[in-house]
Amino acid sequence: xxxxxxxLSITNRAKSSCEIREDATLVSCxxxxxxxxxxxxxxxxxxxxxxxxxxTIISSHHSSDAISFNGTATSYFxxxxxxxxxxxxxxxxxxxxxxxxSLLTSTVVHVSKTISGTGxxxxxxxxxxxxxxxxxxxxxxxxxLYGPLLPMSPTWTHLVETWSPINGLRLYINGTxxxxxxxxxxxxxxxxxxxxxxxxxxxxxxACVGMNSIxxxxxxxxxxIGDFRVYTRQLTAFEITTIYNM
Numbered sequence: 001x002x003x004x005x006x007x008l009s010i011t012n013r014a015k016s017s018c019e020i021r022e023d024a025t026l027v028s029c030x031x032x033x034x035x036x037x038x039x040x041x042x043x044x045x046x047x048x049x050x051x052x053x054x055x056t057i058i059s060s061h062h063s064s065d066a067i068s069f070n071g072t073a074t075s076y077f078x079x080x081x082x083x084x085x086x087x088x089x090x091x092x093x094x095x096x097x098x099x100x101x102s103l104l105t106s107t108v109v110h111v112s113k114t115i116s117g118t119g120x121x122x123x124x125x126x127x128x129x130x131x132x133x134x135x136x137x138x139x140x141x142x143x144x145l146y147g148p149l150l151p152m153s154p155t156w157t158h159l160v161e162t163w164s165p166i167n168g169l170r171l172y173i174n175g176t177x178x179x180x181x182x183x184x185x186x187x188x189x190x191x192x193x194x195x196x197x198x199x200x201x202x203x204x205x206x207a208c209v210g211m212n213s214i215x216x217x218x219x220x221x222x223x224x225i226g227d228f229r230v231y232t233r234q235l236t237a238f239e240i241t242t243i244y245n246m
Contacts, residue, residue: 025233026229027044027048027082027084028079029044029228029229030043030044030079030228031064031065031227032064032227032228033065034065035065039057042079048079048080048081049079049080049081050078051115052067053075054069054072054075055067055068055075055199058224066099066225066226066227067225068223069198069200069224069225070222071101071219071220071222071223073219075199075221076197076198076199076202077197077198078196079195079196080115080195082111082230084230085111085194085196086189086191086192087189087191088189089187091163091166092162092163093162093229093230093234093235094124094161094162095158095159095160095227095229095230095240095243096109096158096227097157097159098157098159098223099152099157100127100153100222100223101152101153101222101224102152104127105126105127106126106127107123107125107201107221108123108125109123109125109196110197110202112202113194114195115195116202117195117203118203118204118207118208119190120138120189121209122137122208123201123204123208125161127221132146132149133146133173135159136169137184138209139187143181143184145170145179148173148178157173157174158173158244165187166234167180167185167234168183172237174244175240175241175245176241177237198228199220201218205218205219206218
């Protein structure tokens with residue numbers, strides 16, 4: 001044999017097809033849980049590298065802990081090497097629990113080619129000028145779905161953004177589909193491994209395509225995020241409801 005092997009594991013039972021699919025398509029899972037050795041680490045299959053600044057881990061998430069952002073320009077969490085998000089035909093799902101302290105226009109999930117938040121860059125999830133939550137993908141013309149105003153702290157809300165070249169863009173809130181557009185079946189990707197930044201657009205502020213939809217003055221997120229996950233497939237409504245009810 002000539003080649004590479006990664007993440008070899010052996011179990012003492014036969015895994016179900018659902019478990020095998022989860023292993024194959026889960027890119028990252030950041031539970032931000034203090035019961036783990038490092039609350040900031042990726043507990044998905046790829047152990048992605050991360051960095052963070054001006055954040056804290058809190059113990060008030062609905063089922064575990066969470067990361068808290070203070071709404072300043074230096075407050076962010078960042079993870080590297082999201083290869084699937086750089087492929088224009090690769091479906092994806094982004095999931096997180098969120099508890100905002102403010103609905104002022106801000107970036108929640110920012111995807112970029114560089115760690116500075118620039119290059120190919122786009123805010124995938126954020127709050128619009130009117131305070132409503134939005135999800136979007138890099139598309140020409142711009143592709144944006146608007147959801148409702150979310151409740152603020154102390155209420156937690158589960159957000160899911162999915163995209164596929166078959167079903168287009170979808171937004172789920174608390175396990176329920178609230179917005180979709182099946183016409184958006186193309187995605188202009190970076191063609192490289194991307195960086196995901198939570199709570200901030202960093203130097204992408206006012207510079208990235210897509211900032212118009214969440215406001216040119218889009219700022220850092222003020223609030224908390226728990227159980228952040230990324231998949232390289234579009235999760236079904238049943239799977240999303242199951243995760244929401246966990």
